[in-house]
Amino acid sequence: MGTTTRYRFREYTVTTVVDPMALPTFEAVCVTGEEQDCGAASGQTHTPEELTRWIAAHCAQTGHTTYERTTRATLRAEPGEWK
Template identity: 65%
Template sequence: MRSDPASSDAPARGRYRFREYRVTTAPDSLALPVFAAVCITGEEHDCGATSGTFHEPDELTRWIAGHCAATGHELYEQTTHTVLCAEPRAWQ
């Protein structure tokens, strides 16, 4: 005689299938990426100096080099923002 799974302490077994939604993304050719950095050098607290935003990574590198030369600070957190276009596909 089989036991009733609802009344037993054993976990129920079953197959679960999850649908997956597929999306393709690509950078928007009309939008420029944005680069920025924050100086995180410091023992008690971070320096906190911010670069502002740049559209070229070389401009950000120049800002970091200048801040490093003026202060000797060596640690920076960089953020990059890019506008993406999503092309949805069918559920699978």
């Protein structure tokens, strides 16, 4: 004879809020290339304008035009309540 186990889950609400005390970071990697990506990376910048300047300089030096951008922000979880 088999046993049946039943689990009941309640929903827990959490809201995430960008931490105003932490600076966001922006980063880009050059992915131009047919057989392999260039791979040049901007490193972390703190404004989209800084990142755009890096991309413009890399593009001017190499002619590369395709990039992947990563944007990171520190979030704070604000717990809600169980439902």
